[in-house]
Amino acid sequence: MGPTNSDRLLSLDAFRGFIMLLMASSGFGIVQMAAAHPGSWWELARPQFEHKAWQGCSLWDLIQPSFMFMVGLAVPFPCQSRRMIGQSWVGMTWHALVRSILLVALGVMLATRAEDKHTVFLFTNVLAQIGLGYFFLFIFSRLGPEYMVAWIILILAGYAWFFIQHPLPTDQELAAIAGMKGTENAILHGWPGHWSIHTNAAASFDRWFLNLLPREQPFQYNPGGYQTLNFIPSLATMLGGGVTGEFLIRSLHSDKRKCGMLIITGVVLLLIGTILDITQVMPAVKRIWTPSWVLLSGGWVLLMLAVFYWLVEIVGVRWLVFPLVVVGMNSIAIYLLHSLCAGWIRDNLHKHLPDTAFPEDWLPVIERCGVLFVLWLVCFWLYRQRAFIKL
Numbered sequence: 565m566g567p568t569n570s571d572r573l574l575s576l577d578a579f580r581g582f583i584m585l586l587m588a589s590s591g592f593g594i595v596q597m598a599a600a601h602p603g604s605w606w607e608l609a610r611p612q613f614e615h616k617a618w619q620g621c622s623l624w625d626l627i628q629p630s631f632m633f634m635v636g637l638a639v640p641f642p643c644q645s646r647r648m649i650g651q652s653w654v655g656m657t658w659h660a661l662v663r664s665i666l667l668v669a670l671g672v673m674l675a676t677r678a679e680d681k682h683t684v685f686l687f688t689n690v691l692a693q694i695g696l697g698y699f700f701l702f703i704f705s706r707l708g709p710e711y712m713v714a715w716i717i718l719i720l721a722g723y724a725w726f727f728i729q730h731p732l733p734t735d736q737e738l739a740a741i742a743g744m745k746g747t748e749n750a751i752l753h754g755w756p757g758h759w760s761i762h763t764n765a766a767a768s769f770d771r772w773f774l775n776l777l778p779r780e781q782p783f784q785y786n787p788g789g790y791q792t793l794n795f796i797p798s799l800a801t802m803l804g805g806g807v808t809g810e811f812l813i814r815s816l817h818s819d820k821r822k823c824g825m826l827i828i829t830g831v832v833l834l835l836i837g838t839i840l841d842i843t844q845v846m847p848a849v850k851r852i853w854t855p856s857w858v859l860l861s862g863g864w865v866l867l868m869l870a871v872f873y874w875l876v877e878i879v880g881v882r883w884l885v886f887p888l889v890v891v892g893m894n895s896i897a898i899y900l901l902h903s904l905c906a907g908w909i910r911d912n913l914h915k916h917l918p919d920t921a922f923p924e925d926w927l928p929v930i931e932r933c934g935v936l937f938v939l940w941l942v943c944f945w946l947y948r949q950r951a952f953i954k955l
Contacts, residue, residue: 612624719797836859
């Protein structure tokens with residue numbers, strides 16, 4: 565995800581940086597402040613900084629689809645650069661395969677905690693999900709935007725059928741999970757029951773697939789309801805990014821017209837996803853990446869991208885987004901640093917700064933903003949060194 569050429573669209577780096585900083589903020593401590601101050605204005609912001617229990621959408625839920633969309637959007641740029649330096653199709657394909665394997669391996673590593681005695685084979689974090697779909701993303705993106713759109717439709721229709729053909733949960737199955745943590749508002753009845761937590765088609769697949777791998781204890785369910793097969797519909801999200809990238813690179817339209825088309829497409833996707841969700845034809849559930857969630861989240865992502873495209877490519881306020889660009893050009897670096905070092909950075913801030921720097925009333929906010937600032941400084945240093953970590 566490093567820089568590739570002089571024609572790089574700064575708005576894409578700015579948007580990616582915004583998403584990665586939002587992720588690395590750990591919610592700015594807003595959820596913790598709302599819990600400590602019930603009835604305060606913190607509670608107004610809280611719903612946007614935590615995941616929905618099951619159905620619906622918040623700002624926090626949009627981080628992963630935005631990141632995955634940007635992975636797809638970035639694919640045309642390095643491929644174009646690799647062709648310019650004479651790399652063959654076979655060479656690019658091999659690179660894509662190796663990248664996929666490395667991303668999955670990193671995802672598994674992050675899923676394995678320090679207290680675990682053996683490797684924990686889970687594939688639900690964002691790196692593993694990208695890795696599982698990246699090779700297919702590369703292959704499909706080489707076919708052209710029309711084929712990518714066709715694959716998006718086939719993936720969404722096929723994945724919807726996969727869930728629909730799976731038997732609805734019985735009363736006994738629903739009773740068995742009713743008392744589990746995290747099942748509140750996640751048990752759906754009637755037709756929407758095809759997308760209930762722990763009883764859906766993808767959950768059944770995981771109970772078979774994950775138990776084929778070495779485990780200390782048999783796998784029964786993911787507490788949050790996340791599933792390995794999420795990578796299939798999220799591949800549609802990445803392909804949507806690929807189509808957008810091809811459009812932004814190759815379209816001869818003016819920047820204003822491109823921005824307008826991003827907005828129109830975003831609104832259409834948002835409306836379709838919302839209608840499918842509120843009519844219960846197909847609930848929009850991020851945790852199992854339902855096809856309606858692909859459409860709903862894709863609409864929001866396109867609208868946010870349009871804002872950055874307008875600010876940077878049309879208005880030209882590049883100086884304003886520079887702090888975001890610094891992070892956007894090293895997205896893998898900040899993701900790994902936050903995953904591995906956030907706690908260590910927080911503890912060292914407490915060691916080396918006076919207690920007065922951490923007033924009790926604002927502790928959650930100061931801790932998270934302090935960690936975020938340190939991570940940004942690391943990205944800024946890497947930017948100054950022209951060091952861009954990529955796979």
